[in-house]
Amino acid sequence: MNDKLNLNKEQSYVRFWVLFALLSAIIFTRYGLQINIPRELALLPVAAIALLGNQTEITAVCMCLIPFHESLDFYIALIIVVFIYVLKFHKRIKINMGFFLMLIIVIWELLHSLTSDFSPITFVTALSPIIALTVIICSDLSGIDYAFTVRAVSVAAVVTCFTMLIQIAWISGFNVITFMLNLRRLGALSEASADRLQITGGMVQTNSLGVICVLITAALLQLRNIGKKKKSDTLMMLTLLIFGTLTASRTFIICLLLMILLVFMGQKDGKTKLKYFGIAIIAAIFILSVLSIFFPDQLEFYISRFFEKDITTGRDDLMVSYNRFITKNPSVMFFGVGLQDLGNKLVNIYRVASNVPHNSIQEIMAAWGIEGLLFIGGLILTLIVTAKKQNRNIKLLNYIPLIIILFKSVAGQLLTSNYTVLTLGFAYINMIQDLNKTEAQ
Numbered sequence: 001m002n003d004k005l006n007l008n009k010e011q012s013y014v015r016f017w018v019l020f021a022l023l024s025a026i027i028f029t030r031y032g033l034q035i036n037i038p039r040e041l042a043l044l045p046v047a048a049i050a051l052l053g054n055q056t057e058i059t060a061v062c063m064c065l066i067p068f069h070e071s072l073d074f075y076i077a078l079i080i081v082v083f084i085y086v087l088k089f090h091k092r093i094k095i096n097m098g099f100f101l102m103l104i105i106v107i108w109e110l111l112h113s114l115t116s117d118f119s120p121i122t123f124v125t126a127l128s129p130i131i132a133l134t135v136i137i138c139s140d141l142s143g144i145d146y147a148f149t150v151r152a153v154s155v156a157a158v159v160t161c162f163t164m165l166i167q168i169a170w171i172s173g174f175n176v177i178t179f180m181l182n183l184r185r186l187g188a189l190s191e192a193s194a195d196r197l198q199i200t201g202g203m204v205q206t207n208s209l210g211v212i213c214v215l216i217t218a219a220l221l222q223l224r225n226i227g228k229k230k231k232s233d234t235l236m237m238l239t240l241l242i243f244g245t246l247t248a249s250r251t252f253i254i255c256l257l258l259m260i261l262l263v264f265m266g267q268k269d270g271k272t273k274l275k276y277f278g279i280a281i282i283a284a285i286f287i288l289s290v291l292s293i294f295f296p297d298q299l300e301f302y303i304s305r306f307f308e309k310d311i312t313t314g315r316d317d318l319m320v321s322y323n324r325f326i327t328k329n330p331s332v333m334f335f336g337v338g339l340q341d342l343g344n345k346l347v348n349i350y351r352v353a354s355n356v357p358h359n360s361i362q363e364i365m366a367a368w369g370i371e372g373l374l375f376i377g378g379l380i381l382t383l384i385v386t387a388k389k390q391n392r393n394i395k396l397l398n399y400i401p402l403i404i405i406l407f408k409s410v411a412g413q414l415l416t417s418n419y420t421v422l423t424l425g426f427a428y429i430n431m432i433q434d435l436n437k438t439e440a441q
């Protein structure tokens with residue numbers, strides 16, 4: 001019976017990879033080759049995977065939206081996947097505190113909508129990542145194939161990075177010197193370079209791409225703990241780390257060092273700690289060698305970014321401005337201005353600063369006040385408590401993705417970053433894995 005189930009699972013994975021290949025081809029054709037095929041076309045393979053797939057496949061394609069969030073209509077794709085998942089697997093969903101917190105958040109945002117132009121579409125899309133996260137927290141995911149899910153997301157990330165490289169090559173007219181200049185920060189294009197694009201999109205922001213590469217690398221590392229490692233995982237990790245380094249993102253390097261520290265601390269014995277330390281050194285030497293040989297200017301530029309006068313790149317001024325805005329406006333502190341069109345409200349209507357908050361606490365308070373901070377804090381706490389119930393052997397290694405996400409959000413966005421809330425779902429899936437059990441056991 002088990003052999004039959006495993007056979008069916010493998011057959012369904014073949015179907016998944018065929019549809020995934022179609023999705024990747026659409027994204028690469030549109031953004032890499034700059035051929036103007038409809039953006040909505042990418043929704044078809046996503047919907048097909050959700051309709052035809054099992055719980056593992058739907059979970060995997062949902063997580064693949066994290067690296068693909070700039071390559072398709074993210075909110076529509078997320079709504080489609082979550083809607084189909086609820087229809088097919090509603091018996092695996094149990095209401096817990098996360099559901100009630102989500103309901104309170106929906107009502108709280110609805111109250112803000114009464115004082116401005118209400119758009120049902122904007123309302124639903126703004127809250128869809130929180131709804132998706134709640135569905136994940138309320139679901140019984142104990143039977144999903146975690147290794148398959150992680151590898152699917154890693155392939156999606158590599159497809160995204162490779163598409164971005166080809167897009168830069170296209171902008172550069174396939175001139176090597178121009179290509180190297182435009183590659184100075186993977187994920188960031190100058191206005192002059194962006195104007196050469198016939199089709200915009202598909203370019204993941206530098207810090208976001210760096211964090212995604214670190215999160216997936218951490219998950220791939222954990223496959224070693226459950227005895228499901230493959231040789232291809234090492235190649236995938238090195239590829240992701242090289243792409244992450246090409247972003248020249250300080251957030252990436254800080255999150256990577258944090259991940260290495262947590263992995264090191266999470267090992268039980270000194271021998272294993274020494275082994276992982278050696279792996280980290282070898283990986284660093286390999287990546288630095290690749291960069292020094294193929295991207296020497298990139299490496300020099302990256303190093304120079306740590307010696308800039310304003311290493312915070314204006315984040316300290318933003319924090320002061322938004323702190324003043326929140327504390328001097330009681331209505332904002334205790335109610336907020338609403339999540340819908342938050343960036344436009346803060347920058348163009350209230351004119352708080354020239355940019356949105358780069359601190360998740362200030363962002364949440366600006367949107368929903370102190371109450372919103374309590375709601376989101378409660379949702380994250382529910383995520384942790386529920387994960388502990390699902391996994392009695394939870395340990396430090398399980399918390400690595402969550403810690404990285406929360407650390408990143410302190411210097412970035414949470415609510416208005418369309419992919420970040422969904423990464424909390426990725427962290428939850430990671431947390432419910434019993435890393436004490438190996439495949440042999």
